[in-house]
Amino acid sequence: MSFFEYYFNEYDFNGKETAVCCPFPHHTLSGLEYNEQNPSAHINLEKGVFHCKVCGEGKSEVAFIAEVLGCSYETAIKVQQQFKNDNGDKFTWEEKMLITPDIRKKCNDLGISDEVIRDLNIATETNNEISFPVFMYGKLLDVRNYRPGCTPKIKSRPGALSGLIIPYDKLEGVSEKAWILICAGEKDMAVARSNGFKAFTLTGGEQSLPLSLNWFKGRKVAICYDND
Numbered sequence: 001m002s003f004f005e006y007y008f009n010e011y012d013f014n015g016k017e018t019a020v021c022c023p024f025p026h027h028t029l030s031g032l033e034y035n036e037q038n039p040s041a042h043i044n045l046e047k048g049v050f051h052c053k054v055c056g057e058g059k060s061e062v063a064f065i066a067e068v069l070g071c072s073y074e075t076a077i078k079v080q081q082q083f084k085n086d087n088g089d090k091f092t093w094e095e096k097m098l099i100t101p102d103i104r105k106k107c108n109d110l111g112i113s114d115e116v117i118r119d120l121n122i123a124t125e126t127n128n129e130i131s132f133p134v135f136m137y138g139k140l141l142d143v144r145n146y147r148p149g150c151t152p153k154i155k156s157r158p159g160a161l162s163g164l165i166i167p168y169d170k171l172e173g174v175s176e177k178a179w180i181l182i183c184a185g186e187k188d189m190a191v192a193r194s195n196g197f198k199a200f201t202l203t204g205g206e207q208s209l210p211l212s213l214n215w216f217k218g219r220k221v222a223i224c225y226d227n228d
Contacts, residue, residue: 184205
């Protein structure tokens, strides 16, 4: 499936072209900005293009990704490829992956609550690792396996991108007036969330930068990294 299909997941893509609401700001004749409620744009999955008849925006899928994520064109190409992989999505993850009693206890002993386990869809792929899925618009882009005592302690799937936000799909729901914590890793992020913080982390750890700085534009951010 393509980025378009996950981004516009409320729509039924049965034909070559599907009407969608334009995600870009529209303006009235008097200059007032508004977000579209009725579809005026179309997606053509065969050609991989987007076009809005009202604002006139027309973009390839890669250009669309770069615009909505606020990233470079080169990064958008990488994101597009990730959406085409066969890793599955949130539905297949929830269907196949389980949180075993042993892994649940390991999470609880670390300070991760059952509520956060459910909220982050924490599970295990091997019965020994705490697996943190990385979703974007419901697409599974990576799985970060936390392995205490191993080197490296946290491991991504081969070919995964660095700089993705976990949990990405919950960032939009955080008020711009609220503080956001950026933690050094998935375990710290989950513990912080268990203590009531609006915490996030980046794939790749402390050495990585977010794929897009626009994700945090205009927000109050506290970086809480380890003292090592």
